[in-house]
Amino acid sequence: MARLRAELGTGHVLTDPDLRAGYETDWTGRFTGRALAVARPGDRDEVAAVLRACAEAGVAVVPQGGNTGLVGGGVPRGGEVVLSTTRLTGLGEVDRVSGQVTAGAGVPLARLGAHARAAGLDFGVDIAARDSATVGGMVATNAGGLRVVRWGPMRDQVVGAEAVLADGRVVGSLVGLEKDSTGYDLTGALVGSEGTLAVVTAVRLRLVPAVAHRATAVLGLASTADAVAAIGVLRGPLLSAVEVFYDDGVRLVRAHRGLTGPFRADCPVYLLVEFAGDHDPTEDLAAAVSGLPAVVDTALATDEAGRRGLWAYREGHTEAISAHGVPVKLDVAVSPARAAEFETAVRAAVSAAAPSARLVLFGHLAEGNFHVNVLDEADGHAVSDAVLTTVARFGGSISAEHGVGVAKAPWLHLTRTPAERDLYAAIKAAWDPAGVLNPGVLIPR
Numbered sequence: 362m363a364r365l366r367a368e369l370g371t372g373h374v375l376t377d378p379d380l381r382a383g384y385e386t387d388w389t390g391r392f393t394g395r396a397l398a399v400a401r402p403g404d405r406d407e408v409a410a411v412l413r414a415c416a417e418a419g420v421a422v423v424p425q426g427g428n429t430g431l432v433g434g435g436v437p438r439g440g441e442v443v444l445s446t447t448r449l450t451g452l453g454e455v456d457r458v459s460g461q462v463t464a465g466a467g468v469p470l471a472r473l474g475a476h477a478r479a480a481g482l483d484f485g486v487d488i489a490a491r492d493s494a495t496v497g498g499m500v501a502t503n504a505g506g507l508r509v510v511r512w513g514p515m516r517d518q519v520v521g522a523e524a525v526l527a528d529g530r531v532v533g534s535l536v537g538l539e540k541d542s543t544g545y546d547l548t549g550a551l552v553g554s555e556g557t558l559a560v561v562t563a564v565r566l567r568l569v570p571a572v573a574h575r576a577t578a579v580l581g582l583a584s585t586a587d588a589v590a591a592i593g594v595l596r597g598p599l600l601s602a603v604e605v606f607y608d609d610g611v612r613l614v615r616a617h618r619g620l621t622g623p624f625r626a627d628c629p630v631y632l633l634v635e636f637a638g639d640h641d642p643t644e645d646l647a648a649a650v651s652g653l654p655a656v657v658d659t660a661l662a663t664d665e666a667g668r669r670g671l672w673a674y675r676e677g678h679t680e681a682i683s684a685h686g687v688p689v690k691l692d693v694a695v696s697p698a699r700a701a702e703f704e705t706a707v708r709a710a711v712s713a714a715a716p717s718a719r720l721v722l723f724g725h726l727a728e729g730n731f732h733v734n735v736l737d738e739a740d741g742h743a744v745s746d747a748v749l750t751t752v753a754r755f756g757g758s759i760s761a762e763h764g765v766g767v768a769k770a771p772w773l774h775l776t777r778t779p780a781e782r783d784l785y786a787a788i789k790a791a792w793d794p795a796g797v798l799n800p801g802v803l804i805p806r
Contacts, residue, residue, distance in 0.1 A: 365400055365442075368410040373448070375399040384425060384443045385436055388490075390687045391741075392433030392767065396423070396443045403448045405523065405531065405562040412560065413529035415442050416797050422527070423799055424556035426498025427469065429490040431690045432766025434555045434802045435498065441800075446497045449562055455480035460568045461520060461537045466497025466561050473566075482568040485512030489676045497561045503553035505762035510727040511601045511637075512569055514762065515552060521565030522548045524558075527797040537565035550788065555764045556799045558792040572637040575601065576646045577668040578661045580653070581628030585726075586701035587655035588632045592727050595649050601637040604675045605630065606723040610682075611674055613721060617681035623674060624658040632726065633675050635668075678723050682734045685719075689735040689744050691769075695757035697729040703755050707733060707748055714747035715739055730761040749775055770805045 365374045375381050376398045386393040397420065402408045415422050423443050425435040437443055446466040453463035455477060464473055470491040474484045488494055488506035498504075500522065505514040512518070523533040533548060551561055582588050588605055595603065608627050615622060623631070634650070636642035643663045650659055662668045682688050695703045704722065711720045711733070718738040724731040738744045745768070749759045753775035760769055773782065785804055789796075 362398060364414045365398065365411060368414065369400060369402055369407055373401040373403070375401070381443075384428065384445060387431070387433055387436045388429045389431055389683070389690055391689075392436050394437040394439050396437040397440050399443045399445055401445045401448050405449075405525065408444065408446075408449075408560055408562050409525045409529040409531060411442070411444055412525055412527055412797070416528050416795060419795075420797075421800050422560075422797055424497075424501070424560045426466065426495035426501070427490070427493040429494045430498065430502065430766065431692070431763045432760070432768040434502070434764050434766030434799065438767065438801060444560060446495065446560070446562070449497070451563065452476055455482060455568065456537075457482070459537060459539075461565055462568060463535050463537075463563060463565050464496045465563050466495060466500075468496045470494050470496065470499065477568050478571055481571055483571040484566065485518050485569040486515055489679060496564060496566070500552055500561050500564055501555050502764035503762065505725065505728070505730065507602045507604065507725070509725060509730075510603055516549070518567045519548060519552055519564055520567050522551050522561055523563045524551055524561045526559050527793040527795060532559065535563055535565045553764070555766065555803050557789055557803050558798065560798070572601075573639055574641045575635060575637045575668060576641070576643040576661065576663050577633065577635045577671050578646055578650055578659055579623045579671050579674065580632040580634065580650060580656050581624050581658035582630040582632055582655055583628070583657060584701065585630055585704045588630055588726055589697060589700050590655065591632060591653050592697065594652055595634055596727075597649075599636040599638045599642050599645055600634070600727075602633065602635040603725065603727040604633040604723070605726040606633075606675055606678060607631065607721075609719075610678050610721045610723055613681045613685070614674055614677035617684055618673065618677050620673065623660040623671065626658070628657050631674065633671060675723065678721065678734075682721055682736065685736050689738055689741045691733040691745060691748050692724075692730065692761045692763045693733060693748065693752045693757055693759060694728060694730045694761035695752065695755040697727060699755055700726060700729045700731075703729075703751070703757070704731070706755070707731070707751050710747040710751045711735055711744060714743045718744065728761070729757070745769070745772070752776075765803045767801050770801065770803060773803075773805065
């Protein structure tokens, strides 16, 4: 502890329980633990100093970004040092020639997006936790969010990374070469590694063209099958977002935020669709929607206030769910072609595992990504087992965009073969032989 204070300054080594508390519980409130201390390095060299000190003392380290994770991967389990990256906030000048920018791991997504837009570009990934989620955490979990249908997840945005190994050595590059066929892709290995291989300190990110105009519509539909069929018609160069949610979720959001419904009558299924482009896409969106025979009702907005109003029905879900208690939150994915079948199956699975529980589904339908939220459950383990087993039966992913963490590690065998899990363990051992970084995350103890 004396060594950490000497390296960072006393004010950036938190040991008081009240000061540690905000770092010891995750956003959901479901995962919590006690940290030996919280270290808050301000640059790459201080990160390296923290890791060297912890490795030499045999103390495990839990890297943490904005602490908006949902799988317990960024909070201590008991006695580790939490290494917070929130002071790594350097943000370089936008390189318009390469269409890239360098960002520190602690830069919030909202700040990154505003920085890119001020230079006439944009960042391709957007999530509801944009004000809190940090670049480093998004890289660590391969975050996806609202624009994957247009620009892909974080893995598609990262062209270089700088990271510190558990023993304090620095690896990686921030040059951002689009072409480099020299051996293994170490940067690619860091994306989705959940802090188990190294601590990402900065990344070189690919930017995307800024769009001048957006149009948003909420469609009322009778079934998920109708929503899936609609995506085939809506896909094209203007499609920017496709979000699905259901009547039970809309009722929850309306009650929590005091909203009226988007339509005069309620619908079983809602599909939020956004078109974006250099010209006003309102007519394109209206024409596409008019060609969908299964649409029951439509609400269309082109001005910013109207668009925010429609997005509120979707983005208000997480807040409204959390207001009713601590949910079991599972983000999963199946082939979009099987999304309707999976929706029916997962409802049945949750009902069987927890008959009195309340299930709220929403997600990114173009990728078959559902966020499964279960309130008032009697047995969280049983619910998780029911949902993840169902996902595996459909050939899907037990983690679409939030990582495996500690929450899903016991179910990794459902979608990864023994040979693949052996490779995971071998890669972990090569990068972090002493097992200092995030023990128990992704790879079960």
